[in-house]
Amino acid sequence: MIQKALSKEIIRYGISGILISLVNLGVYTALVYLSMRYEIANIIALVLSRIVGFALNKYFVFRSTSKGHFWREFWGFMVARGLSGLVDYFGVILLVDQLHVNEVLSKGFVMIFVIVLNYLLGKFLVFQKKESTNEPSVKSENEQKYFSKNPLRTGLVQRFANRLISEVMSAQTRTIVSDSASVRVDILDAGCGEGFLIQSLHCSVPDRSLIGLDTSQTALDHAKQRNPEITFLLGSIYALPFEDHSIHTILLSEVLEHLSDPVAALSEVQRVAASTIVISVPHEPWFRLGNLLTFRHVSRLGNPAGHIQHWSYRRFQSFIRQNLRGTARFYRSFPWSIALIDQ
Numbered sequence: 001m002i003q004k005a006l007s008k009e010i011i012r013y014g015i016s017g018i019l020i021s022l023v024n025l026g027v028y029t030a031l032v033y034l035s036m037r038y039e040i041a042n043i044i045a046l047v048l049s050r051i052v053g054f055a056l057n058k059y060f061v062f063r064s065t066s067k068g069h070f071w072r073e074f075w076g077f078m079v080a081r082g083l084s085g086l087v088d089y090f091g092v093i094l095l096v097d098q099l100h101v102n103e104v105l106s107k108g109f110v111m112i113f114v115i116v117l118n119y120l121l122g123k124f125l126v127f128q129k130k131e132s133t134n135e136p137s138v139k140s141e142n143e144q145k146y147f148s149k150n151p152l153r154t155g156l157v158q159r160f161a162n163r164l165i166s167e168v169m170s171a172q173t174r175t176i177v178s179d180s181a182s183v184r185v186d187i188l189d190a191g192c193g194e195g196f197l198i199q200s201l202h203c204s205v206p207d208r209s210l211i212g213l214d215t216s217q218t219a220l221d222h223a224k225q226r227n228p229e230i231t232f233l234l235g236s237i238y239a240l241p242f243e244d245h246s247i248h249t250i251l252l253s254e255v256l257e258h259l260s261d262p263v264a265a266l267s268e269v270q271r272v273a274a275s276t277i278v279i280s281v282p283h284e285p286w287f288r289l290g291n292l293l294t295f296r297h298v299s300r301l302g303n304p305a306g307h308i309q310h311w312s313y314r315r316f317q318s319f320i321r322q323n324l325r326g327t328a329r330f331y332r333s334f335p336w337s338i339a340l341i342d343q
Helices: 002-033 038-061 070-098 103-126 141-146 151-173 196-204 217-226 262-272 286-293 313-323
Strands: 185-190 210-214 231-234 247-253 273-282 327-333 336-342
Touching (some): 002 103, 038 070, 038 103, 151 196, 151 273, 151 336, 196 210, 196 217, 196 247, 217 231, 247 262, 262 313
Parallel strands (some): 210 231, 247 273
Antiparallel strands (some): 273 336
16 A cells, blocks of 8 residues: 555656656746856746646645645745755756756756655655554644654654653662652653653553553543553643652653743652653754754744743753752753653
8 A cells, every 4th residue: 555655656746747847947948049048047947847846746746635834835845945956056057067068958967866856855854745544643743743754853753762761661670769668650651642652661661550641631532542551641740640759750751841830840740759750851952953954833943832941951951950859860862851860
């Protein structure tokens, strides 16, 4: 099925490429034979072909189904095509001026390379593709992160998740709880969202008791569907429904940046934690810069709508040390910062 869908997409891209190339080459050739300088003719041909190309790629090739992302895709497409346009423009100049290739042939050679480049940029960076019917619909920022088609983003997210899981598993092997009788739950994922991390945790430590907590019932419904064997609770991190020091390890992944009062949240987490707290936040300004480079949240300069707190790596270290007792260790997993606090 995947190969079949991919082959159809490539065929559609081939058809659109032919149409775009005809516009590009046709305008360029006509202007050159009308005695216009080839540099100016090239610019005019590029602009017209970009407009046609956006419509064909969005509605015909990749069949973007995203709503409310028209301008994000439009500007993302224009920036991507601007980059490939530089290759197109200077490539023609290089072939004509330096290698003395025929003007029209030079345009044709460069276009072959640019067509391949544009496909990769459109598929992995610009357009929101239709998701497989076997996957839940992508709505939240968290789900988009885990269902991303960008291989670089997927790799960074997987490395980050593996690091968090490794730290939680390591904490489970340490026996530094002064009153082990007070511990009722092994791991709490506070702000579990749709249950991606807790699903991996359950696979890694199936013999441990896990609870996921979130303020969003919609997110919890997805989490329960994904993890029917795990307990999930609707609740606030400002008032955790647990006794003092009753949770061995608490995971707080990408939560603090959403909170109006992160200090109060840390105080409540420390009340409940018996051994270890694992915290992660976006590493700014690199997190926002990464979003901008992949054309995400461009109107907000790369800042996701729900992020109201921002920390650099050093500010995050200072913030944790000022508001949590215990021994703190810090790690980078670009573009996130991670803190491990032993009580």
